Amino acid sequence: QITLKESGPTLVKPTQTLTLTCTFSGFSLSTSGVGVGWIRQPPGKALEWLALIYWDDDKRYSPSLKSRLTITKDTSKNQVVLTMTNMDPVDTATYYCAHYGSGPFDYWGQGTLVTVSS
């Protein structure tokens, strides 16, 4: 049974750096073909893909946010960490991590709402 759960601050100030952790179980990020991605959703708006890390440490980022994002993995802890620099109120959103099964995001975490406000 695959499960994922996001954790991190619920409130950050403008210009601060956001660090989110995805802790998962039921699969290994050292298995060929496996990936974990981050997707966000501002309140009342659409899903937006942010970043993806593969089992072989290949990393992909949204072109529009690439300069602000870093994704890393700790295979031994079954965790993936996303950092986003220079947070702005427009970055207020629910942030999801999801298991990437060679195409679709087939398992999702429950999401964590991050509010950016001073």
Add this chain to the structure above:
Amino acid sequence: QSVLTQPPSVSGAPGQRVTISCTGSSSNIGAGYDVHWYQQLPGTAPKLLIYGNSNRPSGVPDRFSGSKSGTSASLAITGLQAEDEADYYCQSYDSSLSGSLVFGGGTKLTVL
């Protein structure tokens, strides 16, 4: 503005059939990349509904089906039920954006 274009809303009465379109371009759907569909019930995380254009994960009713042609894809829901009221998103890969994953803008399905 999303790379994949979906109608903002569709509606139908219980028992009816509705379709949701997802229009892309030659760098994503038209290039042969797979389209996946997600259902997001109110207040919950998205759930994979259709993968690889037309495949249903285990547990998804066969009332849901997907298809792809040219630069577009479609999600069809037959025998509409009240519990189908949700937001639906398509997703694919775009080769013009440094290997970017892309979502559609989402479609709100209202069951009348």
